[in-house]
Amino acid sequence: MEHQKIEICEVCGAKDVLGFPVCSIFGAQTFACCEACLAVDKEPYRAIVNYISAAGHWPQDINPMYQREVRRQLKLHDIPEEVFKFEVERAIAEEQAAMIEYYKGKVDFNDCKTYF
Ligand SMILES: [Zn+2]
Numbered sequence: 001m002e003h004q005k006i007e008i009c010e011v012c013g014a015k016d017v018l019g020f021p022v023c024s025i026f027g028a029q030t031f032a033c034c035e036a037c038l039a040v041d042k043e044p045y046r047a048i049v050n051y052i053s054a055a056g057h058w059p060q061d062i063n064p065m066y067q068r069e070v071r072r073q074l075k076l077h078d079i080p081e082e083v084f085k086f087e088v089e090r091a092i093a094e095e096q097a098a099m100i101e102y103y104k105g106k107v108d109f110n111d112c113k114t115y116f
Pocket of ligand 1: 009010012013034
């Protein structure tokens with residue numbers, strides 16, 4: 001695998017290490033990580049939160065295969081599932097708020113009650 005010195009591992013924050021470009025299993029995103037993170041297929045925590053929050057609510061909207069992988073990742077990051085669930089909900093709420101802000105003045109909200 002192609003590798004080079006990177007300033008920072010995007011997964012664990014290790015600095016000035018040998019880095020590897022990795023494709024996420026959580027959708028179309030790539031990141032650079034160190035050898036230790038690569039060895040266990042550890043992914044950036046923030047990317048997992050973003051991916052799952054775009055797919056739906058945790059865990060009921062997420063298929064069992066991804067649920068298994070997310071739980072494995074949470075263990076690697078030492079993050080309790082309740083914390084993850086909370087952060088997914090917060091990301092969904094932030095995205096909805098950003099959408100409403102974006103459409104303010106562009107659409108008449110009385111016309112789209114079904115969406116908001
Ligand atoms: Zn790392």
